[in-house]
Amino acid sequence: MKKLTTDIIVIGAGPGGMAAALKAHEMGIKNILLVDRLPEPGGILQQCIHNGFGLQKFHKDLTGPEYADMYIKQLKSSNIQVLLQTMAIEISNHNRVILSSKADGLTEVCAKAIVLAMGCRERTRQQVSIPGTRPSGIFTAGVAQRFMNIEGYLPGKEVVVVGSGDIGLIMARRMTLEGAKVHAVTELLPYPGGLTRNIVQCLNDYDIPLYLRHNVIEIYGKDRVTGVRIANVGEEGSPLQKTFEVPCDTLLFSVGLIPENELSRMVPLMMSPLTGGPYIDDTFMTSKPGVFICGNAAFVNDLADYVSLEGETAGGSAAKFAVGNYPNDARITTVAGQNVRFVTPNFISRNDCATLYIRVKYPMTDVRITSTNNVIHLVKQIVKPSEMIEIKLDAEMLKKIKILKEFKIDVGQNN
Amino acid sequence: MPQTYNIAIIGGGIVGNATARELSRYELSVILIEKETEVSFGTSKANSGIIHSGIHDDPKTLKGKLCVAGNKLWEELSRELKIPFNRVGEILVARSESDIPVLQNIIVNAKATGIPAEMVGERKLREIEPNLSNDIKAGLLAPTAGVIPPYEMTYALYENAAQNGVEYLLESKVTKIARDGSGFIIQAGGKEIRTNYVINAAGVYADDIAKFVGADNFKINPRKGEEYLLDKRLDNINNHIIFPTPTPTSKGILVIKTIEGSTMIGPTAEDIEDKEDTRTSEEGLAKILDFVRTMVPGIDKSDIIASFAGIRPVSNTNDFIIEESKAAPHFINAAGIQSPGLTAAPAIALMVVDILKNSGMKLEKKKKFNKYDKPHRRFSLASNKEKELLIKLNNAYGNVICRCETVTEAEVIAAVRNGAKTVDGIKFRTRAGMGRCQAGFCIHHVMKILSKELGVPEEKITKRGGGSMIVKEKR
Numbered sequence: 001m002k003k004l005t006t007d008i009i010v011i012g013a014g015p016g017g018m019a020a021a022l023k024a025h026e027m028g029i030k031n032i033l034l035v036d037r038l039p040e041p042g043g044i045l046q047q048c049i050h051n052g053f054g055l056q057k058f059h060k061d062l063t064g065p066e067y068a069d070m071y072i073k074q075l076k077s078s079n080i081q082v083l084l085q086t087m088a089i090e091i092s093n094h095n096r097v098i099l100s101s102k103a104d105g106l107t108e109v110c111a112k113a114i115v116l117a118m119g120c121r122e123r124t125r126q127q128v129s130i131p132g133t134r135p136s137g138i139f140t141a142g143v144a145q146r147f148m149n150i151e152g153y154l155p156g157k158e159v160v161v162v163g164s165g166d167i168g169l170i171m172a173r174r175m176t177l178e179g180a181k182v183h184a185v186t187e188l189l190p191y192p193g194g195l196t197r198n199i200v201q202c203l204n205d206y207d208i209p210l211y212l213r214h215n216v217i218e219i220y221g222k223d224r225v226t227g228v229r230i231a232n233v234g235e236e237g238s239p240l241q242k243t244f245e246v247p248c249d250t251l252l253f254s255v256g257l258i259p260e261n262e263l264s265r266m267v268p269l270m271m272s273p274l275t276g277g278p279y280i281d282d283t284f285m286t287s288k289p290g291v292f293i294c295g296n297a298a299f300v301n302d303l304a305d306y307v308s309l310e311g312e313t314a315g316g317s318a319a320k321f322a323v324g325n326y327p328n329d330a331r332i333t334t335v336a337g338q339n340v341r342f343v344t345p346n347f348i349s350r351n352d353c354a355t356l357y358i359r360v361k362y363p364m365t366d367v368r369i370t371s372t373n374n375v376i377h378l379v380k381q382i383v384k385p386s387e388m389i390e391i392k393l394d395a396e397m398l399k400k401i402k403i404l405k406e407f408k409i410d411v412g413q414n415n
Numbered sequence: 416m417p418q419t420y421n422i423a424i425i426g427g428g429i430v431g432n433a434t435a436r437e438l439s440r441y442e443l444s445v446i447l448i449e450k451e452t453e454v455s456f457g458t459s460k461a462n463s464g465i466i467h468s469g470i471h472d473d474p475k476t477l478k479g480k481l482c483v484a485g486n487k488l489w490e491e492l493s494r495e496l497k498i499p500f501n502r503v504g505e506i507l508v509a510r511s512e513s514d515i516p517v518l519q520n521i522i523v524n525a526k527a528t529g530i531p532a533e534m535v536g537e538r539k540l541r542e543i544e545p546n547l548s549n550d551i552k553a554g555l556l557a558p559t560a561g562v563i564p565p566y567e568m569t570y571a572l573y574e575n576a577a578q579n580g581v582e583y584l585l586e587s588k589v590t591k592i593a594r595d596g597s598g599f600i601i602q603a604g605g606k607e608i609r610t611n612y613v614i615n616a617a618g619v620y621a622d623d624i625a626k627f628v629g630a631d632n633f634k635i636n637p638r639k640g641e642e643y644l645l646d647k648r649l650d651n652i653n654n655h656i657i658f659p660t661p662t663p664t665s666k667g668i669l670v671i672k673t674i675e676g677s678t679m680i681g682p683t684a685e686d687i688e689d690k691e692d693t694r695t696s697e698e699g700l701a702k703i704l705d706f707v708r709t710m711v712p713g714i715d716k717s718d719i720i721a722s723f724a725g726i727r728p729v730s731n732t733n734d735f736i737i738e739e740s741k742a743a744p745h746f747i748n749a750a751g752i753q754s755p756g757l758t759a760a761p762a763i764a765l766m767v768v769d770i771l772k773n774s775g776m777k778l779e780k781k782k783k784f785n786k787y788d789k790p791h792r793r794f795s796l797a798s799n800k801e802k803e804l805l806i807k808l809n810n811a812y813g814n815v816i817c818r819c820e821t822v823t824e825a826e827v828i829a830a831v832r833n834g835a836k837t838v839d840g841i842k843f844r845t846r847a848g849m850g851r852c853q854a855g856f857c858i859h860h861v862m863k864i865l866s867k868e869l870g871v872p873e874e875k876i877t878k879r880g881g882g883s884m885i886v887k888e889k890r
Contacts, residue, residue: 001799001803037815037818085814087815087818089815089821090799098799100802100806100813100814100815101813101814102806102810102811102813102814102824103810103813104813105803105806105807105810105813106799106802106803106806106813121851121852121855121856122852122855124720124852124853124855125853126719126720126721126722126853127717127719127720129697129700129716129719129722131694131695131696131697131699131700132694132695133693133694134693134695134723135878135883136877136878136879136883136884136885140855142855143854143855143858146859147859147886148890150859151859151873152889152890153873153874153886153887153888153889153890154886154887154888154889154890155886155887156886156887157887178890217697218694222691222881223877223878223879223881223882223883224882224883224884249887250887262818262819265648
């Protein structure tokens with residue numbers, strides 16, 4: 001088997017992986033390998049031809065490919081080695097990664113540090129257990145997006161979108177612009193799964209009806225989807241009597257994203273049941289020293305911009321690790337309290353700054369975010385599960401946290 | 416001019432293909448007629464892959480006899496066709512005190528038939544199945560039960576039969592069978608086929624096919640079974656095929672260990688009217704989950720990655736019907752092949768050959784029977800050394816197109832060259848699209864390969880033939 005030695009290998013060349021590789025490069029790491037299974041870098045950004053990228057990172061309103069291009073240009077002028085059409089098929093407990101490609105066959109890479117940036121995958125129709133037949137015409141929103149924007153095929157003409165995640169909302173608009181009719185977007189919960197800006201710009205602007213507290217309860221059709229039955233849903237999630245049928249030839253599922261961690265489980269890394277990704281500290285290192293992770297593989301983010309920022313942290317940490325300059329610190333555990341679905345990183349070390357990412361369980365207005373010893377005390381008008389809360393911890397705050405064992409975050413009513 | 420054959424087999428499921436392969440050993444002209452776009456697209460595609468030990472069936476019935484006989488044939492058959500076969504064993508658990516005498520009685524009967532079976536006490540049971548419910552205090556272990564990949568098996572039989580001269584007429588529904596001297600003329604897919612013998616392996620439609628010649632002294636009642644596959648990440652949840660103690664009418668709902676190491680739960684057993692009704696239902700899922708949790712409480716709804724339903728052809732005698740029709744000589748029914756049909760299939764094929772012999776068919780073995788030489792080489796199961804060799808041989812093995820199941824471009828191309836025409840055909844042969852992302856990542860790769868190999872535009876590529884095109888139009 002071909003063997004390669006490198007300082008850092010980054011797996012996945014999406015917004016997280018590219019940012020991680022570039023950050024490590026900027027910090028003076030000479031040998032960096034960036035691998036991706038697709039024929040070009042950018043990951044899922046390449047099929048996201050809508051705008052809204054880069055507002056946080058570059059203060060510009062970019063499309064996905066334009067956002068990717070900002071990094072691809074930098075990659076080209078760097079000496080980072082990019083291996084495309086290459087799949088990481090195995091990773092061992094000793095920081096060895098096995099790559100497979102048509103061009104090179106199998107290659108074993110031995111790296112001082114690894115950055116995992118595999119992104120996430122979409123939850124499918126099967127995983128939300130929608131009964132009925134199994135005809136063609138059933139897609140996850142992201143697969144339909146790929147067919148539409150990369151492959152050049154219209155997936156369907158009469159559409160129902162199940163779930164109100166961001167990709168579903170974006171695709172409702174995209175399919176409408178391509179001449180399809182989107183009859184309904186259904187959402188089980190009483191509030192949408194996607195960003196407010198996408199509800200406004202993708203549904204309201206195109207008069208696409210959003211049915212909150214509704215779910216598809218049966219799929220019809222033998223060869224191709226011919227329709228669905230939609231029911232309104234009671235408080236406990238059980239369908240009530242009122243149901244109606246919508247004829248359609250296509251169903252798009254936008255019912256959540258799952259961090260992609262096949263490789264993480266091979267190491268194996270300790271996994272968090274709350275985020276679906278590995279446990280991480282504020283340097284984005286996992287339970288295995290030298291293995292870092294960022295972006296949607298770690299936890300699902302709302303924006304590519306956040307993914308890139310995390311990539312920079314992970315890449316910077318990997319760079320320090322690769323040169324043996326990584327602080328081996330005592331750790332404080334973060335704990336999800338009231339109305340907190342997850343708080344990540346799971347551990348805070350003794351750095352001078354850190355960022356906490358929090359997702360709430362349910363929406364709330366007039367909110368107070370508090371923590372152990374009142375280190376954090378934030379007032380917010382509104383919090384939503386679809387919008388991640390970012391809290392920067394400065395040196396002053398960290399000084400107070402460092403004496404603790406556990407650091408708990410609560411999101412409660414401000415009264 | 417109609418084409419003329421010695422034998423026409425109607426139905427391309429496990430029974431039709433096992434029979435076709437068995438007949439391909441002889442100097443005969445054989446055609447297999449199938450209404451679907453590919454073989455194994457009917458009842459066989461929803462098979463759970465269990466090779467039963469035989470303890471569930473009365474040894475006096477044909478089902479019971481052929482199950483025991485079939486079980487013994489699988490080792491050789493799987494070796495010949497290079498299909499993995501694992502005797503994982505089955506455990507029948509006692510969910511209450513009253514189940515124990517039932518199990519003891521099964522052991523007495525099993526011993527009489529020569530099927531190995533033993534009672535297992537609580538301690539050993541925990542040791543071999545740590546995730547069983549604490550309420551389960553005893554069980555019966557039958558070690559000869561096993562599992563195979565049912566679709567790969569059907570396709571291997573099909574390919575090996577074709578290699579040995581069996582002709583296949585696909586996408587051709589039989590619309591009429593007329594008597595023609597001592598033989599028959601079959602109308603199928605706009606073609607006329609003249610044949611001396613007909614073997615009716617038409618599954619749920621066997622009674623409809625038999626009716627054409629008055630050989631329908633039975634009725635087939637469709638019985639639906641829903642099954643749910645769990646994420647392979649949970650591959651330690653069970654080590655055996657776990658059954659409840661059977662009732663006089665049912666084997667119950669099972670926790671199956673598949674050949675892939677993953678867990679499958681089901682099936683339900685619902686008598687239905689419509690022979691095409693393969694819907695899954697909320698009630699079916701709830702029933703399965705409630706039931707299996709009484710045996711393995713750790714099973715969770717959120718671990719399900721795929722669901723499907725299949726239809727068992729249950730005859731009104733509740734037994735297999737394998738005989739030459741008295742009303743229509745030379746018309747051989749192989750009907751009512753419900754569970755344990757997969758287990759029995761190789762024995763059914765041998766029985767059909769015997770029936771042909773007794774009916775006066777001259778059977779002369781071919782001088783040379785071509786051994787199966789197109790084994791599906793699974794990249795995912797190869798060692799790194801073997802993987803390297805495969806890529807050296809053909810660099811398309813280096814291109815992993817299905818990430819969940821680690822299926823390569825080379826395997827998909829091979830599947831098309833061996834007869835796959837549809838996305839489902841690729842899935843059943845190679846496992847591309849069978850994993851947790853349910854084809855999200857590989858679908859466009861698979862479509863491109865099908866399009867290129869078959870010379871058909873991508874927008875015409877279907878999921879399973881007919882009007883099941885994947886996309887609507889090209890932009």
